[in-house]
Amino acid sequence: MLNRTPFLIILSVLFLASCGERPIVQTSETITATDSDSLSNLPTGxxxxxxxxxxxxxxxxxxxxxxxxxxxxxxxxxxxxxxxxxxxxIAPGNNGSYFQSVDVTEITTSNNPVLQIQGNSYEASFNYGEQMMAGTQHQIPAISVQDSEMVFVGYGIVAPERNWNDYEGINVTDKTVVILVNDPGYATQDPSLFNGNAMTYYGRWTYKYEEAARQGAAAALIVHETGPAGYGWEVVSNSWSGPQIGLTSSNLNDDLTDIEGWLTLDSAEALFAGADLNYQELKTAAAQPGFTAVEMSDLKVSVSIENAVRTSTSQNVIAAIxxxxxxxxxxxxxxxxxxxxxxxxxxxxxxxxxxxxxxxxxxxxxxxxxxxxxxxxxxxxxxxxxxxxxxxxxxxxxxxxxxxxxxxxxxxxxxxxxxxxxxxxxxxxxxxxxxxxxxxxxxxxxxxxxxxxxxxxxxxxxxxxxxxxxxxxxxxxxxxxxxxxxxxxxxxxxxxxxxxxxxxxxxxxxxxxxxxxxxxxxxxxxxxxxxxxxxxxxxxxxxxxxxxxxxxxxxxxxxxxxxxx
Ligand SMILES: [Zn+2]
Incomplete structure (x- = not known):
């Protein structure tokens, strides 16, 4: 077993040696490295x-x-x-084992769900794949949302450290929330809002579903836009169809929203118009501090999903010194x-x-x-x-x-x-x-x-x-x-x-x-x-x-x- 100090030194030396003409910062330690005998069997770059x-x-x-x-x-x-x-x-890292079992459940939507919207003066059915994507993380064969009231919650963010709460003063229990992708910093490019252009975790779609579940919503639909999402609709439609693998949950993910989904921008604009709302105007308002959520008139959403559910086990590998x-x-x-x-x-x-x-x-x-x-x-x-x-x-x-x-x-x-x-x-x-x-x-x-x-x-x-x-x-x-x-x-x-x-x-x-x-x-x-x-x-x-x-x-x-x- 080698003393650690010479080893650190030889690493610096070997990269120094391979640096060619480029000057490199040397520490005094590097210069004192000498004992070549004890270093002879160490790796080079x-x-x-x-x-x-x-x-x-x-x-x-x-x-x-x-x-x-x-x-x-x-x-x-x-x-x-x-x-x-x-x-x-190197010893096993998990109490004597090199492995940590990871239980996973695969859910594949097996029907061709349709998102039905019903209001007094508006109705629509959005198709799976082209106009919307919908799925569930509930690890069960069938789930549905029926006649759920809709609320536009802006960016769907609760960030106490930024004094921001899109759910303030509203109760969305059993309702369907409609959410914008990314965060107000990106939307405004204002460096004083969130992290400006750089996405915070509040901008990720995973966060938006997590927050909607904490708020008790029945369903959460994110409006896809290519710029703020960072990828096109085909990435959403491809990656949300086919088998979806998640960790096996002891409560079958009962604490999450029943339905998670996406709307294309076209579908969203039609939907907002159907509620006598202007999507673009509300989007602008949602990026400003003090925005309050908006009920989407008398619109109600229904969707039913059938799943093939399969469980399996995989392994993390873990070793430790x-x-x-x-x-x-x-x-x-x-x-x-x-x-x-x-x-x-x-x-x-x-x-x-x-x-x-x-x-x-x-x-x-x-x-x-x-x-x-x-x-x-x-x-x-x-x-x-x-x-x-x-x-x-x-x-x-x-x-x-x-x-x-x-x-x-x-x-x-x-x-x-x-x-x-x-x-x-x-x-x-x-x-x-x-x-x-x-x-x-x-x-x-x-x-x-x-x-x-x-x-x-x-x-x-x-x-x-x-x-x-x-x-x-x-x-x-x-x-x-x-x-x-x-x-x-x-x-x-x-x-x-x-x-x-x-x-x-x-x-x-x-x-x-x-x-x-x-x-x-x-x-x-x-x-x-x-x-x-x-x-x-x-x-x-x-x-x-x-x-x-x-x-x-x-x-x-x-x-x-x-x-x-
Ligand atoms: Zn990778």
Missing amino acids: ADIEAMLHEHVAILASDEFEGRAPATAGEEKTISYLMEQFEALG PGATRPEESIIYTAHWDHLGINPDMEGDNIFNGASDNATGTAGLLALAYLHSQQAPVDRSIVFLAVTAEESGLLGSQWYAENPVYPISTTVANINIDNMNTIGRMQDVVVVGARSSELENYLEQAAQSQGRYIKSEPTPERGYYYRSDHFNFAKVGIPALYAESGEDHIEFGLEYGASQAQDYTDNRYHAASDEYDPDWDLSGAAEDISLYFNIVNTLAQETNYPAWFEGNEFKAIRDSTASQR
């Missing part, structure tokens, strides 16, 4: 790259069948991960091991290998496990959590957050890896959900020591911070960092990096063509691994608990658990 190539090639092979939860592909994946942790001598002095305090790395599996209806290559998404991140988790296993245990515990069912709605991480193995209050931070860079080293590190927590200060320091700079994501209005596993940690208050290689390529510049990223989005994202290529340049991914490693090693040797920045929507819940430490 090239070793980390080789390690990543090896793991990705296996995880993204056809043999692993696209790693869908509860399939033969899962069996292969989780066995592989367990074997790797075992080989590194217990802290030497404060094992109850932990830092958790996450990467989702799952991807989309096989589409039997597709001709030709129908295996969704998910090489980039997220065999790379899973490989990164294993590389980090390797690096941490090569040094003496540090003060705090370091946890490696490969979660399942991210692609089905961040379910494995949700399950973990609701059933934590390591206490929430003493979980110092979460670092999430989803899609690593495959095109070489970048000068920049992009922070998704920038200006959230003090973890960004650690990131900045670690990036600087690599001669890199940090910047915020280019499209914060799309709410990517709420779209991978770290978000479930944030939701329970744990500061969570999602940062990755940017687009400022060290040799070919920004334009090249951006065009490569666009090429991935257009041609490989969630497609069968997301395949492993032995020609990938994983030097940038290796550099990111070193970046995460250095952040976590810093956190693991201090007593500080990094905090959310003032005004962040997750600060209150973190503050409320701090007393349990």
Whole structure:
């Protein structure tokens, strides 16, 4: 077992050596690194790259069948991960087990529901797929809403820290609420409202359904608009049809609204006109402080849904290096091991290998496990959590957050890896959900020591911070960092990096063509691994608990658990 100090040093040195002409910030520690004998068997940047190539090639092979939860592909994946942790001598992370069972339920709408609207002087039937989408999270074969009164609740937000309550003074019990997508900050582009252009969690559709359920509504319908949603209607209609997987709920999700759905903009405008209301005018009013909800005249909505319901079990994989002095305090790395599996209806290559998404991140988790296993245990515990069912709605991480193995209050931070860079080293590190927590200060320091700079994501209005596993940690208050290689390529510049990223989005994202290529340049991914490693090693040797920045929507819940430490 090696002393940790020389190891940190060699990592700095190896990236210094591979930096070429670029100047790099050196600490005095780096200069004193000398004992080459004890360092001779440590990995180089090239070793980390080789390690990543090896793991990705296996995880993204056809043999692993696209790693869908509860399939033969899962069996292969989780066995592989367990074997790797075992080989590194890293202990099981869940009370003696490498696994945490995640019970999931699949609901498939089996009828062709119609949204019926009835008023004294207006009636309409909106079709499934083209004019509306409707579904339920209730894990039962049939559910319906009959003659439910409709209320327009603006953005459907209750944000005490922003003195904002769209449900103030109204009772929506058993009613159907109609809600705008995104938040007033985006709508007005006013930086003093919410986070201005950047989406807050209040802008995510998941939040809007959660809040509607807390308010006792029978149904919640969100009005889709491409700009504020960040994607077109076809994303809504495609992703809401077919099997919907959720965590198996002991109350079958009885506490959620009976119906969750979406209206196209055309349907919404017709509906508002039918209630003698002007959609565009109300939308503008809803973005202003002091907006009050509006009853939609005498309109009543009815919809019936039939479901095929199927339950299954998948696994999170969890390994940990217990802290030497404060094992109850932990830092958790996450990467989702799952991807989309096989589409039997597709001709030709129908295996969704998910090489980039997220065999790379899973490989990164294993590389980090390797690096941490090569040094003496540090003060705090370091946890490696490969979660399942991210692609089905961040379910494995949700399950973990609701059933934590390591206490929430003493979980110092979460670092999430989803899609690593495959095109070489970048000068920049992009922070998704920038200006959230003090973890960004650690990131900045670690990036600087690599001669890199940090910047915020280019499209914060799309709410990517709420779209991978770290978000479930944030939701329970744990500061969570999602940062990755940017687009400022060290040799070919920004334009090249951006065009490569666009090429991935257009041609490989969630497609069968997301395949492993032995020609990938994983030097940038290796550099990111070193970046995460250095952040976590810093956190693991201090007593500080990094905090959310003032005004962040997750600060209150973190503050409320701090007393349990
Ligand atoms: Zn992913």
